[in-house]
Amino acid sequence: MSSHRQLTGSVVIATHNPGKLAEMRELLSPYGIAAQSASELNLAEPEETGTTFAANARIKATAASNATERAAFADDSGLVVEALAGEPGIYSARWAGPDKDFRFAMNRIQTLLVEKGAASPDQRRAHFIAALCIAWPDGHVEEFEGRVDGHIVWPPRGEAGFGYDPLFLPDGHERTFGEMTALEKHGLPPLGLGLSHRARAFVKLATACLKP
Ligand code: ITT
Numbered sequence: 518m519s520s521h522r523q524l525t526g527s528v529v530i531a532t533h534n535p536g537k538l539a540e541m542r543e544l545l546s547p548y549g550i551a552a553q554s555a556s557e558l559n560l561a562e563p564e565e566t567g568t569t570f571a572a573n574a575r576i577k578a579t580a581a582s583n584a585t586e587r588a589a590f591a592d593d594s595g596l597v598v599e600a601l602a603g604e605p606g607i608y609s610a611r612w613a614g615p616d617k618d619f620r621f622a623m624n625r626i627q628t629l630l631v632e633k634g635a636a637s638p639d640q641r642r643a644h645f646i647a648a649l650c651i652a653w654p655d656g657h658v659e660e661f662e663g664r665v666d667g668h669i670v671w672p673p674r675g676e677a678g679f680g681y682d683p684l685f686l687p688d689g690h691e692r693t694f695g696e697m698t699a700l701e702k703h704g705l706p707p708l709g710l711g712l713s714h715r716a717r718a719f720v721k722l723a724t725a726c727l728k729p
Pocket of ligand 1: 679680713
């Protein structure tokens with residue numbers, strides 16, 4: 518018997534990021550869980566004061582669960598560039614500024630890598646991390662993390678996905694996340710590879726907390 522709490526019925530998806538929301542809905546859809554987003558429910562965005570992805574995911578899930586008295590599902594994620602001492606990391610959204618301009622954020626990463634003389638794929642190693650948290654109104658939380666390794670390419674390639682996707686080439690692949698279909702980037706087996714950080718974290722979550 519699993520000691521993890523099962524998620525049944527419905528959940529609030531505690532994100533205001535439309536790209537993430539689409540992926541989280543797609544990941545949940547085979548499990549028959551009805552999902553409403555924080556934006557649809559007009560929930561306020563809590564301040565992300567944590568120093569780790571997991572801490573920020575928990576802040577978002579707990580805030581949405583407390584506000585709605587329902588189970589809430591949050592993702593905190595970002596791109597960790599090794600040559601930049603892990604930046605932008607938990608500040609990945611903030612690097613795009615108030616206008617959420619990811620061209621600007623991608624340019625900043627490239628500029629900093631050029632300043633460091635990082636030209637080869639080896640010098641441009643990076644990974645995406647996703648921390649997922651489900652929080653219930655009684656304070657119970659379930660937490661899972663996923664990671665995908667690769668490197669930063671320049672110029673950005675592809676229009677699919679969101680955020681830093683056009684910059685990221687996952688190991689073992691020839692197309693960036695920005696050039697992949699949704700199924701390739703985050704589709705789950707047997708149809709997809711479960712490639713992305715979010716898909717990898719979700720597989721752990723589904724194994725623990727969802728019935729097929
Ligand atoms: P919420 O907090 O409302 O969920 P956010 O965009 O502020 O939305 P984060 O604080 O977790 O979310 O920031 C994560 C940023 O990292 C996100 O804005 C993207 O730019 C980037 N990111 C995360 N996952 C990504 C992915 O799969 N592809 C591309 N970029 C991603």
